[in-house]
Amino acid sequence: MLASKQFVGLSINYFWYFGILGLVVPFLSVFLDARGFTSLEIGEILAVITAAKIVAPSLWAQLADKSGKQLIIVRVGALLTLICFSLIIWAYSYWPLMFSLAMFSLFMTSILPQLEVMTLNSIRKSAKIYGRIRLWGSIGFIIVAMLSGELIERYSAEAFSYIGIVILVGLCISTLLSKQPRIANKVTLDNVSIKTKVFNTNFLLFFFAGLMLQMSFGPYYVFFALYLQNLAYSGFLIGLFIAIGVVAEIGIFVFAALFFKSFSLKTLICMSILLTSLRWFVVGHFADSDMALAFSQLMHALSFGLYHSASIAFIQRHFNTNQQSRGQAIYIGGVYGVGGAVGAYVAGILWQDGIGAVITFDFAAITALIGGILALFLRNKPIIERAIN
Known part of the structure; x- marks a missing residue:
């Protein structure tokens, strides 16, 4: 049983970590747009800071x-x-601002893989407890996204900077109050090289399917808030629609164990990626409809929440205990770093200050479809209990 103090400490860390993402993911493009950057420049900046994850x-x-x-x-x-x-x-021009955000991303990416390993070591890889802790990250994302949309609209896009500083101060304090979990059994596993695990065919299929999925998220992460702003949605409604996606994501984390008991890992990964392709098609062609937009955001439960849980399970099963941090890092660096950077850069080229919105989201839909097809070739193994169940 996870001690209550440890549970609270881990939950607070997730709250603040995903809280800053609740600010940066939807509103960084709004902040950059307000400072006069073009859509191509915004795409370049987002590509560079995403590439820091590599x-x-x-x-x-x-x-x-x-x-x-x-x-x-x-x-x-x-x-x-x-x-x-x-x-x-203080950084208003292109290069100083890009440098600041790139360094921010460089150090931000050091946090989550270690936080995931700490959490999984603390809970003995239980999907039920992991879901309860991880949902506090989703709650942080929701609260920050909704408040930020309102504050930015009320005061100006410059509020973005000050909101972020407050959140990151909270993260620093929460990490100081945390404790390093004890690992009951020190590593006495086989010495199979991590290269053998990385170049395994099944892992490569998983890796490139995830890479295509993250490429497809490029237009969403870079331009979604601006897209809705151009469609005359208010700042509050933009935050609300983003929050709908995260509320759906919370539902997945709470009931993750049921999905893992009912479906194979391959089925969960394929379903998540293929339905993401449908999601981007709906966003690109029907975002002027409140109902269609809400439906697409509910699908975030699958395209992010379910896929995230399944990918963590895959990595936990595939790599030995003494390879976990490196396995997470390879996954995050390659999939989120390369995939996110390429997706952001291509989105910046296609967007054309909003004129190419439909084409951009069609690109996302096709990219996710390719990822889903790759995932269909994964070997369908039963989920091993120690993985995340």
Whole structure:
């Protein structure tokens, strides 16, 4: 049984970590647009800060796997993230702002893989407890997204900077109050090289399917809030629609164990990616309808929530305990880093200040469809109890 203090500490860390994402993911493009950047420049900036995820997680993960001290890395990462983000208050031109945000992303990406490993070590990889802890990240995302939309509309896009600083201060404080979990059995596993695991055919299929999925998220992460703003939705409604997606995501995390008992891992991954393709088609062609937009956001439960849980399960099953941080880092760096950067850059080219919105989301739909087809070739193995169940 996870001690209540440890449960609360981990939950608060997720709350603040995903809280900053609840600000940055929907509203960074709004902030950059208000500072006069073009859609191409916004796409370039988002691509560069996303590309920071390619290298950084692996560097931090090697240190974490060797030392076993994930919490120290989380604390240092949180402090440096706060410092770098604060620089955007004074950075108005293209290169200084890109540098500040790239460094922010570089240190931000050091946090989540270690936080995931700490959590899974603490809960003995129980899907039920993981879902309860992880949902506090979703709650943080919702609260920040809704409040930020209102505050930015009421005061100006510059409120973005100050909201972010408050959240990151909260993250720094929460990491200082956390404790490094004890691992009952020190690593005494086989010495199979991580390269063998990485270049395994099944892992490569999983990796490239995820890569295509994250590419498809490029237009959503970069331009979704601006897209709705151009369709005359208010700041509050933009935050509300984003919150709908995260509420649906919470439902998946709460009931994740039921999905894992009822479906194979391959089925969950395929279903998540293929339905994401439908989601982007709906966003691109029917976003002027409140009902269609709400429906597409409810699908976030599958395209993010269910896929995230399934991917964590896959990685936990595929890599040994002494390879977990590196496995997470390779996944985040490659899939989220490369996939996210390419998706953001292509979205910036296709968007054309809103004229190419439909084409951009069609690109997302086709990309996710390709990812779903790749996932169909995964080997269908039963879910091993120690993975996340």
